[in-house]
Amino acid sequence: MANVTIKILAEQLNLSTAAVSKALRDSHEISPLTKQRVLDLAASLNYVPHPYAGSLRERKSKTIAVVLPEVADSFFSLALNGIEEVAIEKGYHALIYLTHESFEREQAILKDLESGRVDGVIMSVSMKTNTFEHIKRLQQRIPMVFFDRVCEEIDTAKITTNDYECGYTATQHLIDRGCKKIALLSVSDSLSISSQRMKGYQQALLDNGRADDAPRIVACSDDEATNYALMMELLRSEDRPDGIVATVSKMTTEIYLACMELKINIPEDIKVVCFSNDASAPILNPALTTITQPAFEMGKLAATLMFKALQKKYFLLSDQSAVIPSELRIRSSTGH
Amino acid sequence: MANVTIKILAEQLNLSTAAVSKALRDSHEISPLTKQRVLDLAASLNYVPHPYAGSLRERKSKTIAVVLPEVADSFFSLALNGIEEVAIEKGYHALIYLTHESFEREQAILKDLESGRVDGVIMSVSMKTNTFEHIKRLQQRIPMVFFDRVCEEIDTAKITTNDYECGYTATQHLIDRGCKKIALLSVSDSLSISSQRMKGYQQALLDNGRADDAPRIVACSDDEATNYALMMELLRSEDRPDGIVATVSKMTTEIYLACMELKINIPEDIKVVCFSNDASAPILNPALTTITQPAFEMGKLAATLMFKALQKKYFLLSDQSAVIPSELRIRSSTGH
DNA sequence: TTTATTTACTTAACCGATTAAGTAATAATC
DNA sequence: GATTATTACTTAATCGGTTAAGTAAATAAA
Numbered sequence: 001m002a003n004v005t006i007k008i009l010a011e012q013l014n015l016s017t018a019a020v021s022k023a024l025r026d027s028h029e030i031s032p033l034t035k036q037r038v039l040d041l042a043a044s045l046n047y048v049p050h051p052y053a054g055s056l057r058e059r060k061s062k063t064i065a066v067v068l069p070e071v072a073d074s075f076f077s078l079a080l081n082g083i084e085e086v087a088i089e090k091g092y093h094a095l096i097y098l099t100h101e102s103f104e105r106e107q108a109i110l111k112d113l114e115s116g117r118v119d120g121v122i123m124s125v126s127m128k129t130n131t132f133e134h135i136k137r138l139q140q141r142i143p144m145v146f147f148d149r150v151c152e153e154i155d156t157a158k159i160t161t162n163d164y165e166c167g168y169t170a171t172q173h174l175i176d177r178g179c180k181k182i183a184l185l186s187v188s189d190s191l192s193i194s195s196q197r198m199k200g201y202q203q204a205l206l207d208n209g210r211a212d213d214a215p216r217i218v219a220c221s222d223d224e225a226t227n228y229a230l231m232m233e234l235l236r237s238e239d240r241p242d243g244i245v246a247t248v249s250k251m252t253t254e255i256y257l258a259c260m261e262l263k264i265n266i267p268e269d270i271k272v273v274c275f276s277n278d279a280s281a282p283i284l285n286p287a288l289t290t291i292t293q294p295a296f297e298m299g300k301l302a303a304t305l306m307f308k309a310l311q312k313k314y315f316l317l318s319d320q321s322a323v324i325p326s327e328l329r330i331r332s333s334t335g336h
Numbered sequence: 337m338a339n340v341t342i343k344i345l346a347e348q349l350n351l352s353t354a355a356v357s358k359a360l361r362d363s364h365e366i367s368p369l370t371k372q373r374v375l376d377l378a379a380s381l382n383y384v385p386h387p388y389a390g391s392l393r394e395r396k397s398k399t400i401a402v403v404l405p406e407v408a409d410s411f412f413s414l415a416l417n418g419i420e421e422v423a424i425e426k427g428y429h430a431l432i433y434l435t436h437e438s439f440e441r442e443q444a445i446l447k448d449l450e451s452g453r454v455d456g457v458i459m460s461v462s463m464k465t466n467t468f469e470h471i472k473r474l475q476q477r478i479p480m481v482f483f484d485r486v487c488e489e490i491d492t493a494k495i496t497t498n499d500y501e502c503g504y505t506a507t508q509h510l511i512d513r514g515c516k517k518i519a520l521l522s523v524s525d526s527l528s529i530s531s532q533r534m535k536g537y538q539q540a541l542l543d544n545g546r547a548d549d550a551p552r553i554v555a556c557s558d559d560e561a562t563n564y565a566l567m568m569e570l571l572r573s574e575d576r577p578d579g580i581v582a583t584v585s586k587m588t589t590e591i592y593l594a595c596m597e598l599k600i601n602i603p604e605d606i607k608v609v610c611f612s613n614d615a616s617a618p619i620l621n622p623a624l625t626t627i628t629q630p631a632f633e634m635g636k637l638a639a640t641l642m643f644k645a646l647q648k649k650y651f652l653l654s655d656q657s658a659v660i661p662s663e664l665r666i667r668s669s670t671g672h
Numbered sequence: 673t674t675t676a677t678t679t680a681c682t683t684a685a686c687c688g689a690t691t692a693a694g695t696a697a698t699a700a701t702c
Numbered sequence: 703g704a705t706t707a708t709t710a711c712t713t714a715a716t717c718g719g720t721t722a723a724g725t726a727a728a729t730a731a732a
Contacts, residue, residue, distance in 0.1 A: 015712090017689080022691085034710080048447065050687085051689095052452070052689090053688035059717070072410065084432065096416075096420065097420075137382070279589055280589065284619050286621060343719090355682075364679095365679080365681070367679080389718035
């Protein structure tokens with residue numbers, strides 16, 4: 001079954017392809033009668049224009065790329081939802097690329113995107129990313145918007161949440177609930193969100209006269225088993241913390257499991273607050289106090305800015321960075 | 337900064353575009369010396385071929401579409417992970433489309449995909465889908481593979497899990513744990529997975545002499561508030577169930593919250609088993625017994641079959657359906 | 673030495689659309 | 703009635719590649 005092309009329509013109607021094309025685009029150069037004939041035939045043959053033909057000519061693809069570390073993560077999947085919602089509304093298509101936190105994969109993906117395959121890129125960088133040449137090169141060709149895990153070195157729109165304040169708030173909350181020894185679970189320190197959250201944590205300790213505390217920053221990996229071992233080690237240590245701020249949501253499971261295993265009670269023995277968007281927070285055992293990021297809104301705003309940049313002629317993405325605040329949702333895991 | 341095209345390379349090297357193209361594809365028609373010159377210049381100018389140009393000529397895009405109801409759902413995000421992993425490995429790109437359980441959106445998406453934008457479609461149908469013309473039309477043009485929420489009416493590869501058995505197993509498990517009044521939470525009954533799970537449930541009741549039980553099948557919506565109200569109603573009813581099989585994972589939160597609200601204890605007053613891939617199941621309050629689907633593997637297999645179909649000449653997708661079994665993971669929510 | 677073959681290219685057509693520029697026929701204006 | 707404008711098209715170029723067919727020069731075979 002051959003594809004229905006403009007050429008086929010043209011032949012059947014004894015018109016030129018140009019006339020058909022113009023009729024389909026409702027050009028004033030075509031008579032109403034002819035337009036109707038074209039439209040009718042197109043409908044009856046179920047004509048769908050080939051996107052790549054137009055893209056090639058117009059030098060735009062009506063497609064954006066979304067580059068994410070991971071999709072099986074509440075934050076990113078909600079953000080992707082927000083992005084996709086706006087994309088559909090604007091008639092764009094979203095290509096998704098997962099880096100799986102691999103720098104090499106991220107490089108390869110961005111390299112491919114230099115081809116003109118997409119009109120813009122919305123991105124959250126991988127944990128392992130600490131050089132930025134690949135990003136800079138791509139940004140010279142097409143608009144980029146970062147969200148959450150932004151790249152400070154690149155001058156463009158960055159949608160973040162108030163990571164510093166949240167690090168501070170979470171820590172202060174634990175202090176208010178009586179914690180004396182607060183540990184911070186973090187990932188890569190090349191990630192700006194990590195370092196912001198960490199700075200907030202440190203400042204909160206400082207402001208509460210805890211500056212001389214032993215360092216309680218635990219660097220987590222992206223491997224479950226390793227992280228579990230890390231938690232077991234932390235919780236078995238002589239000087240076990242009585243409060244945990246987890247800046248990375250997937251540590252929740254490991255914290256809870258390790259506590260169960262070691263019969264450490266949350267919140268009596270240890271209080272826990274996690275940066276998390278998991279819907280299950282309220283029904284955990286015990287319900288988890290979270291810093292909940294506006295994932296969907298961040299995705300939506302990132303996409304909205306991207307499409308503005310793509311559609312308006314003069315629109316400077318670098319003037320458009322925004323910070324959408326997260327919320328501390330207090331639940332049982334930090335006591336009452 | 338103009339894009340580097342084959343034409344630009346050709347001009348700089350005093351060659352025809354044909355020669356450059358052939359050199360880049362390592363054709364035997366080009367001398368080793370020339371090939372090297374082309375390759376060197378391409379590398380130094382950072383040439384990346386434009387994908388749509390080739391796609392147009394070759395009539396293939398090296399892109400597949402993944403059509404999903406939702407991505408903020410553990411099952412689908414894990415499946416998407418599996419699909420994307422295979423796609424990257426095969427050098428393909430994945431366009432993602434979310435139907436948000438809307439039939440109209442699904443129709444519009446599939447209609448667009450008739451354009452030749454993608455070489456194949458991997459799909460899980462929406463809850464609301466009960467006519468299939470749009471799917472049939474697309475399938476006549478390009479290969480399709482279904483996973484999880486398959487479309488029985490279409491003759492192609494379908495990757496499912498053993499839904500009937502799981503419905504049976506979950507129900508039997510509750511019966512074994514002493515439940516007398518088991519409710520089934522379901523969604524659309526036009527969905528084959530729903531009806532399979534429901535049949536398993538009914539057969540288990542039948543096999544245990546419970547055929548004359550009052551109907552305890554609750555049709556859930558995709559709206560949180562509605563579902564919560566539904567659960568409250570169910571749990572406040574005179575003849576409250578003492579066991580729940582939730583065939584839809586997002587009901588977990590509503591079940592737990594409604595039980596908390598009504599001070600109904602799981603598993604003492606009511607036992608709960610959910611079809612779910614949420615990582616949080618073991619740390620819920622209480623830990624949730626689940627039927628866990630092989631989401632990642634299903635996605636991976638669906639993609640593997642798709643790429644086989646795209647790459648081999650004779651490969652009948654309709655012969656390739658597979659069933660990957662799910663696992664009952666017994667935890668505290670069904671007692672001990 | 674003549675013909676055939678191989679090598680290393682070039683020319684030109686094509687994929688499916690869009691659009692600038694050209695054109696013939698009709699209508700409007702002077 | 704001659705000139706201009708408008709209408710409703712067509713022709714041809716273009717986007718950036720790929721490839722079938724053509725070609726000139728060098729090499730091999732007869």
